[in-house]
Amino acid sequence: MTDEPRPVLDVRGLTVFHGQLRALTDVSLRVDAGEVYAMIGANGAGKSTLLRTIAGLHQPTEGTVLLDGEDVTSLTPERRLVAGIALVPEGRRLFPSLTVEENLLVGSYHSRPGPWDLERVYRLFGWMRERTHQRTAQLSGGEQQAVAIGRALVANPRVLLLDELSLGLAPVVVRQIYGLLPELLGAGMTVLLVEQDVSQAVRAASRIQCLLEGRTTLEGRPDQFTPEEIEAAYFGLSTTGPAS
């Protein structure tokens, strides 16, 4: 009877295969508007596969992806972007032969109406304005990550998927990038991120889920769990942890 708020992103029972390998088994999650939801887990747990499936790069054998209640499971990645799902992929994947500005422009060509444009990205990352005509290969890792985020932001997504933001970046740069999250949420975006650095994820997220070998081992608000419980879920230790 209670009229629950409809989640922005509702993933139900995803099972994904890479050839013979079962990468995800029956993974579900609900992300409400204005929330930061973090997926944690070790290497190979299926976190990136989950984000790539939500973005449309993999087709699930079972399960559905709903965006604002609309089933987008059969849409191609390019149609999902227009529907409102943008992925900042692992390894950043900028276009190396394009300049910083051209990377952002290409990100804006299929954008939804919304507050983000190149000007706002330049305001967010002050250094970028002076370097619009540089190739992205000349940028540092943190700067490249910023361009990758900017390229996704200018599409004005409803849901921003961030894959391994901290990979290969100095801790101080990682803190700066996570410091941006409130501004994104303030602009009405919802964030689903994947992170190997558990302490970072626990600080940033309002909900977390832990994957182990493609299955959910833990799900809830970060303050519901002790570090030991999270550790057990992360490494798949057989102890059930302290009784809750």
Added chain:
Amino acid sequence: MSWINAIVQGILVGGLFALFACGLSLLFGTMKVINLAHGDLAVVAAFLAVELAPVFHIPIIWSFLFVLPLFLVLGYVGQRTLIQASLDRGPLTTLLVTFGVAIVIENLLLQAFSADSHSLDIGSLGTASIHITDQIQVAYLSIFIFVLAVVVLLGLQYFLSRTRTGHMIRAVADDPEAARLVGIDYRHIFGIAASIAFATVALAGLAFGTYSSFNPTSGASRLLFAFEAVVIGGLGSLWGTLLGGIILGVAQAIGAHIDPSLQVLAGNAVFLVVLAVRPEGITGRRVEA
């Protein structure tokens, strides 16, 4: 002085080679397809001009007005059907398919037009020339084709660097999957790139037809020269392609000046030297391991 004349003629022919090469380069650059039917498509364009200009009652020089749009459409449709289907099956398949298409085209042309040579007769423009010295005479047609090549390359350069579609073509060429993530339908972009490549090869075919005679099997040598121009100049650089075309043209002209039978051989020799000494081409950057 006759040497200078040979070099001048070689430079001008280089424009024609570059015109042939830029479509090949564009297709390879965006979708990693080596189109072995490239030269034969050019010959098809020339035959279409020969056959259809009388039907439409227009002078041959205006035949690009229908050949060009036809090839624009043919490029898009051909990519979205045949080329994309073979791309989905792996890089080797595209080689086999375009090789097959080349053979089919040659045989259809032989069937339809016999092995006789044809040429595109554009009247007095085809023979008029500027008299610079007693030994250096430059045909208007050669200058016109060279200028056409430079204009096409400039146009491509502008298109790729300044327009929305150009940015998307470069993005897709860099990383098709990342391009999908920013909302680009890469198949459609491949189609547009193929469409442009086909249009340039049609222009090259028409220019070739006005410049020399052609027959249904002329395509293979055109393909070879286009390849050589691309490799000498350096893959992925439009101006490198022009430079490669000019070097090939000059080499052929000098070879021919020594002995007419050396023309093609001299070009091939320069090509092989570049391949051995500087495999990334004159303007190409060495690929870091």
